[in-house]
Amino acid sequence: MMNACPEKVIRMMDDYLDGEISPSEEKELKESLQNCSDCRQIYQELTRTIAFVQSASHVQAPPDFVQKTMAGLPKESQRVGVKRFMRHHPLMIAAALFVLLMSAAMMSSFSDDQQFSFTKQEHLVVEGQTVVVPEGQTVVGDLTIRNGDLRVDGELEGDVTIVNGEYMASTGVINGEIEEIDQVFEWLWYTIKGTFQDAVSFFGGNDQSIDE
């Protein structure tokens, strides 16, 4: 049946059904269909076939499809689980973060505050982080050193306080008391009040990024 019709008509039919025919060819096709009953029959059968296929009722996935599919997936990474937990429990995260940041801020300001400083006295010499009383020199007065060490090669007349540092093996003489403070908790106790305020501002600054 198909062979009886010119190939060109079949091609025009296909173009027409694809919606890609030029106006002049569309006119030519219509004329061919009017003149040839075989062509007309093929055309009608094709449009009927398309209608049948399109009328195939739309099927739906089973009701438990999503749940089943999700259950079959490999486990998600822990990182995201935490992120979603933060999204769903903002208050709990806020509280946890508050505690975390408060202690973190205290610890970090403890280490941030580690600037080397000492009481200025005559004849003192500094070698890196070490304060030195040079050999043959006598330093008079009390001495406080923060975040640095002390070495006495000469003579020191006064009390010594070393915060977060140490009194190094020395050949000289100290006429006074030596006190070393380098315990974190002791230090914390003195600075907790100031740090508390730091933590609050810290927390405020980080809040937005958690919501992301």
Add this chain to the structure above:
Amino acid sequence: MDALVNKRIKRVMKGDQDAFAEIVELYQHQLFQICYRMLGNRHEAEDIAQEAFTRAYVNIHTFDQNRKFSTWLYRIATNLCIDRIRKKKPDYHLDAEVRGTEGLNMYSKIANEEELPEEELMRMEVQERVQYEISRLPDKYRAAIVLKYIEELPLAEISEILDLPLGTVKTRIHRGREALRKQLSNL
């Protein structure tokens, strides 16, 4: 819609399964439909559609976000369907007995792949018959016909899904259409 989907995909890329559940929700029926029309069987369609979603999830980082997600997803699904159809083709001895089923041989097992007798075709409901005829098409025509006439996708998109030149897609649709016309001429 595309912007919404892309937002979810970004979350999925970070590994968020909840976002992927929303994607599955969105595309489940269309994907199931493609698989069902390709395979002609609900059970297999569910199996393959699920597999397609799983592959999309696992390989989400290979998805190019400048492209359409549905195209990528349908491509995964049609490839899986075509694989399944090809695997089903009997490469065993047809008259060998199926284990555990006395008297049943491969002929009876794949009976629904064979051409049914005329009187049985006549008893079929129209929709059943149409599905039957689609499932008799060679797999390459079947995919093109399903995407074109059941999913009603533009030719350019079908060509992307099937990874074929536009001309080849057209040829397959023409041939599939012609084959269906002949198969359905007695309806």
